[in-house]
Amino acid sequence: MSANRPIVLAIAGFDPSGGAGVLADAKTFEMHQVTGFAITTANTIQTENKFYEIQWTNLSFVIRSLETVFLSYKIEVVKIGIVPTLHYLNRILSTIKLLSPSTKIIWDPVLKSTTEFEFMTIEDHLNLDKILSKIDLITPNYNEIEILFPEFFPNKIWQENKIPTSILLKGGHSTSEPGTDRLFLKNKIIDLLPSEKKCFEKHGSGCVLSASIASNLALGQTLPEACHNAKTYIEKYLSSTSTLIGYHYVQ
Numbered sequence: 001m002s003a004n005r006p007i008v009l010a011i012a013g014f015d016p017s018g019g020a021g022v023l024a025d026a027k028t029f030e031m032h033q034v035t036g037f038a039i040t041t042a043n044t045i046q047t048e049n050k051f052y053e054i055q056w057t058n059l060s061f062v063i064r065s066l067e068t069v070f071l072s073y074k075i076e077v078v079k080i081g082i083v084p085t086l087h088y089l090n091r092i093l094s095t096i097k098l099l100s101p102s103t104k105i106i107w108d109p110v111l112k113s114t115t116e117f118e119f120m121t122i123e124d125h126l127n128l129d130k131i132l133s134k135i136d137l138i139t140p141n142y143n144e145i146e147i148l149f150p151e152f153f154p155n156k157i158w159q160e161n162k163i164p165t166s167i168l169l170k171g172g173h174s175t176s177e178p179g180t181d182r183l184f185l186k187n188k189i190i191d192l193l194p195s196e197k198k199c200f201e202k203h204g205s206g207c208v209l210s211a212s213i214a215s216n217l218a219l220g221q222t223l224p225e226a227c228h229n230a231k232t233y234i235e236k237y238l239s240s241t242s243t244l245i246g247y248h249y250v251q
Contacts, residue, residue: 005033005034005035006034006076006077006219007034007036007037007073007074007075007076007218008029008035008036008037008075008076008077008078008079008211008214008215008218009038009039009069009075009077009079010022010025010029010036010038010039010079010081010211010214011038011039011041011078011081011092012038012040012041012079012080012082012108012207013041013042013043013044013054013082014040014042014044015046016044016046017046017047017048017203019202019244019246020081020204020206020207021044021081021082021204021207022040022081024204024211025038025079025081025207025208026038027208027248028208028212028215029214029215030248031233031248032212032215032216032219032233033219034076034215034218034219037069037073037075039062039066041056041057041062041081041082041084041088042055042057042082043055043057048204048245049203059088059091062092063091063092063095066099067099070095070096070099070100074100075100075103076103076104076218077104077105077214077215077217077218078096078103078104078105078106078214079106079210079211079213080092080106080107080108081108081110081207081210082110086127086128086131089107089131090127090130090131090134093105093131093134093135094134096134097134104137104214104218105134105136105137106136106137106139106210106213106214106217107135107137107139108138108139108207108209108210109138109139109140109144109148110206110207111143111144111147129163129164132163132164133164136165136217136223137165137166137168138166138167138168139167139206139210139213140167140169141169142169142170142171145167145169163184166183166185166186166223167182167183167184168183168184168213168227169181169183170206170209171194178194179193179194179199180192180194181227181231183223183224183227185223185224190224190227192231194231194235195232195235197235197236197238197239198239199235199238200238200239200241200242200243200246201238201244202237202238202244202246203244205234205237205238208233208234208237208248209230209231209234210230212229212230212233213226213227213230236249237249
């Protein structure tokens with residue numbers, strides 16, 4: 001292992017097609033020249049076109065894996081993907097905070113697959129706020145933000161600093177400004193505008209974007225820099241093929 005590469009840990013599902021989950025994360029980590037580790041929260045049976053089945057990893061197994069990794073290595077950033085419940089997520093977060101309080105955490109709240117398989121429901125929004133206070137950034141799309149925060153758009157709750165974490169709102173599902181991502185920080189909003197590249201829909205694009213942000217943070221970039229550079233990376237990925245599985249590029 002290179003002593004010069006920071007370590008980034010993906011905690012996510014396993015997708016046999018490699019378009020999403022820990023395989024997509026690992027490809028992204030390598031392209032960013034960080035050392036990628038992974039702990040799987042689930043095994044899935046799926047292709048880029050269809051989701052068939054999921055088998056969740058026992059939470060105690062995930063916690064033991066976390067303890068082993070964190071007691072053996074210095075983990076700069078953790079990227080979390082699919083989890084079955086808020087309790088499951090909270091146990092992961094609490095373990096990380098106990099073992100390494102300085103480690104940054106990103107959660108890509110994958111609530112449904114692109115083929116509409118539902119991974120997780122949000123039932124306790126009061127508990128959600130406590131959980132989000134342990135996270136540095138979440139990366140929902142427009143559909144997911146409305147589930148996480150039903151009052152996000154009607155009451156513009158971000159203006160009152162009521163959300164306990166930073167948010168990168170992905171613009172791929174926006175009907176008014178497609179492709180424009182918005183980074184909601186405590187005191188300001190930063191628009192990340194799309195380039196003129198011709199982009200195509202990709203299976204697992206949210207995984208790739210959040211893994212890129214995690215890598216950039218591990219390399220010492222600020223959160224705005226990490227998100228800006230990750231947008232450049234994901235656009236190259238989205239434009240790489242016209243199919244649902246893309247190519248990763250070093251440059």
